[in-house]
Structure formats: structure tokens, C-alpha cells
Amino acid sequence: MSSVTQATAGRPHDADLTEKILDETLRQLRSDGYAALRIERIASAVGCGKATLYRRWENKAVLTAEAIKRSSDLGAIPDTGTAEDDLLEHAWHNAENQKNPTDTTERRHTLWAAIIEPEVGELFWDGFLADRRQMGRTIIARAMKRGELPEGTDSDAILDLLAGLTFYRNSIRIVPMDKEDYRPIVRALTTAPPLITH
Template identity: 50%
Template sequence: MPEPQRITRGRPQDEDLTGHILAATLDELMDQGYAALRIERVAAAVGCGKTAIYRRWATKGELVAAAMNHGTTIGAIPDTGSIAEDLVAHARQNAKNQGQHAGNHNPYTAMVAPEVHEILWDGGFLAQRRDMGRTLLARAIEREELPGDTDVDAILDTLAGFVLYRNTIRREPVSEQDLRELAQALTAAPPRRGPSAQ
């Protein structure tokens, strides 16, 4: 006769605890925002002690950066054969990442906190997504779809800023048509780097 299945209750096992902490941190960010986020509330939501959190992340900024990395889908580098459509797909992933978090606060506004931004920009999802954008624009320059002196950072900043502003300030969904019109405008007359640009 098989033994009855043992049901465990209480706090999650250690191998699952990290994921629960990161998810609870995102919930807290959406509910309270970065400035008001408290480690003790995250710990209470998970059912662990604060020490379990501080063993993993030494500061609130490190915890929030880890939660944002955990909750962001990096996606793939689009390759549609058209730079405008590649940019639409790239920006659509940004919009999807930001739009999936419904609450009083968009957790992506925590990116402006210096202690969070430094981590995200130094190997986190911000750096990864930026590298992907640069790759698809470099590919378009190689196939002469864009001029060689195209200011790729200006294009990526414009698209990213548009999505972030719509999602966090106006709190409006970003439509496919909006992204396509902006991408087409940016690639039809791309911003150019000046003669002294690196």
C-alpha cells in the first residue's frame, strides 16, 4: 500500500524562497512604490524573516533590482528583414514588460533610483535590452538600410522614452500603430551623429 502523500505547510522551502521574495517585492513595488517599500512587509508577505532577505541582497536597491530583472522578459533580437519592423518588435517587448504590472505604481519607475539603476545598467535587463537594440540597428547599417552615422542611441532612447512615458505618466496602452509610426519616422529620417561623436 503506497504511503499517503505528505502535505507541507508553512514558509516555502529554501529553493523556492528566492522566487517568492522577488515576486512579493514586485507586488510591494506596485502597491507602495520604491520610496515606501519596506523589507519587513516583503518578509511578512512571504512568511520569512528579514534575515532571509538580507542574506540574499544586502540593500533594498539590490533586492528591487533583482526583482525587476526577475520580472522582465528579455526576449529575442527581432529579425524581420525591415529595421522599422524590428524596432516595432523591440519596443513592443518593452511595452509588454511594463504593461504587465498593474497597480498603484509602475515598478519600472524604480529604475531612476541611483542604487537600482546602477545594477540594472551594469549587466541587468537595461543593459541587455540596450545591447539587443544596438545589435539590430548595427545589422541595419551593415545592410545599408540606415546610414553609417546613424545615432543608434538616440533612436533607442526615443522609443524607450515614448513607451515609458505612455505607460507610467499617461497610463495609457501603447498601440502597435503608435510604435510603427514612430519607428518609421525614426528610420526614414534617422538622427545622425555629429562629426565629433565617438
């Protein structure tokens, strides 16, 4: 067998092991939380050595950020025709990303709680949260262009309020919201939006 064939044949195995590692990382994060996450426990659970993980991810923060990104869907920019419905869809997509599986009733930790760790949050911002934020800014900029929102609307304040509510309900209080729960909040933010004052 040629070296090219050998390399090609080995890729599915490597990809499969990577998936197993990420799945186990997510399982342990949900079960025990970020503080208790240990590379050696993940390696033992999937049947490989610690060096295998460290070749892929330099530390547990990098591994955690990738695992959460893998479990989250970036989605697309909604275009319903109104700022209220666009922001409602945007907020709900964030909530769906943070929603916990229904079959883990004994879980003590929520997955996204790990992003409050500075070393994880910084990594998770790059390439995911920053992209989600830009989608939200696009929605608000489009609404200003249509005249639905006034010029100078503080898009970051609106998006922070919606994202903060979602994170607090899902990761702190553990009281998930229904989609329509967001509507009066979104309506208030689009009816009397915060404005940039500096």
C-alpha cells in the same frame, strides 16, 4: 540521511522561499511604490525574518532590481528583414516588459517606475538594460550594413527616443500604447534618422 542528501533536500525549500520573497517584493512595489518598500514588511508577509532577506540581498535596491529583472523578459534580437519591423518588434518587447497586469486596477504605482531611483537603475542596467540596448544597436548596425540606414546613424538617439516614449507612456502618463502606435514613430526615425555629429 547523509549531509549531501540533506543539502539537496533543502534546496527546493530555499528556492521556493526566494520566489515568494521576489513575488511579494513585486506586489508591494506595484501597491505602494519603491519609497514605501520595507524589508521588514516583505519578511513579515512571507513568514521569515529580515535576516533571511539580508543574506540574499544586501539592501532593498538590490532586491528591487532583481525582482524587476525576474519579471522582465530579455527576449531575442528580431530579424524580420527590415529595420522598421525589427525596431518595431524591439520597441514592442520593451513595452510588453513594462505592461501592467490587467487585474490590478487599483494599483497606484507602476513597477518600472522604481528604476528612476539611482541605486536601482544602476543595478538594473547591469545585465538587463545594457543587454537590451546592445540588441537595439545590433538591429541598427545590421540596417546600416544593408544600406537601409546611412553610416553614422545615431543608434543611441533612436533607442533612447523609443525607450523614453515607452517609459513615459507606461510609468508617467499611464497611457499604454498598442503595437501599431509605434509604427509611424519608427518609420520617421528610420526614414530620417538622427546622425552622430561629434
